[in-house]
Amino acid sequence: MTTDPDLAQATAARRAALVQALSDSGDLTDPAWRTAFERVPRHVFVPYFYDHTGRRISAGDAETRDAWFDAVHEDRALVTHRTGGAATSSSSQPSVMAIMLEALRVEDGVGMKVLEIGTGTGYNAALLTHRLGNDSVVTVDTEPDLIAAARARLIETGYEPHVVLADGTHGHPDLAPYDRIIATCRIDSVPPAWLRQLTDGTGSDAGQILAPLGNALVRVRRTGPLQAEGRFLPGGACFMPLRHGTADGIPTRRPALPTGKARSTDVPASALADNAYRFLLSIVEPHLDWQYDLDDAGRPTAARVWSPDWSRLEEVYRLFTEHDGPGPERYGLTVDQEAQHVWLDGPGGPCWSLRP
Ligand SMILES: C[S@@+](CC[C@H](N)C(=O)[O-])C[C@H]1O[C@@H](n2cnc3c(N)ncnc32)[C@H](O)[C@@H]1O
Structure with a gap:
């Protein structure tokens, strides 16, 4: 860890302020996670990053x-981490990390x-x-340079989980x-291997x-x-996708988006801004x-979407308004050996199957 006492003191004070802000916003409520956020130095895991213009912002x-x-x-x-022009790893927003760690129960x-799944920086x-x-944590990533850097930073800060x-x-x-x-990282459906590797058991003992x-x-x-x-x-929760293979395989340029005037649609612009x-x-x-x-902080201020078929967006909007604009907490997911379904309000409600 850093040997510069001034830096150590300054970072500890700034970490404490961030932890207080996360507690005040209600995202960090568990005292044990609070202590973890106070002690683990994020700055060691993120010695540099790229701002939204692609410029490298670095401690060095x-x-x-x-x-x-x-x-x-x-x-x-x-x-x-960037591959070509595309962002291929990030240190997630601390409030989202706190929400996820608490939700992990x-x-x-x-x-x-x-x-x-997704070691990234190792933070x-x-x-x-x-x-x-150490023995209770296993973390995996597809990128050799990320894994090597994360492993070194974990050791530097005194942690030795299994890094794979x-x-x-x-x-x-x-x-x-x-x-x-x-x-x-974001999934489109639950990989069957994860289901196979969960602890069995009944009720609260079962893996999650x-x-x-x-x-x-x-x-x-x-x-x-x-x-x-x-x-x-x-x-x-806006996350990078789970890749199949390493980042080297991803296109370095996004396909060109259609040009020309936006098509008019019955979906109001405000709906696109609605999570x-x-x-x-x-x-x-x-x-x-x-x-x-x-x-500047990387938060979305406007969203645009391109669709070959606007009628689908309108159909989804009709469905959305018919059900009083449900937020994610009204949906659930059922996975069985044949299929995976997202449902609204209960397993017997309207449902959509996920493609593996
Ligand atoms: C948002 S970052 C992870 C942040 C990380 N947990 C941290 O604390 O820094 C998402 C990560 O998922 C990794 N990833 C994407 N597809 C993957 C896969 N199939 N297997 C393992 N990791 C993957 C990416 O390489 C990237 O590092």
């Missing part, structure tokens, strides 16, 4: 050092084992390890079963998965072999092309 650069120092102590998601002192793995211990270079789509069978699986799906978080509990069920949490409508759209039409305007 006198010109950008102050901006770096402020940003790593603010409630901001920070892009930390870990228990202390019972030897719980957690698998994290979330450090928080988990602080709380649960692997495609997390397959979980990590060698150390299964897991009481909890937490994904920090927490993951971004569409643009919200879902938590499911194992209900049988290759079966699980649970609900979405309130609020949005609840975007959630339903992300489930029913998962492969639309979205573009966001971001503010």
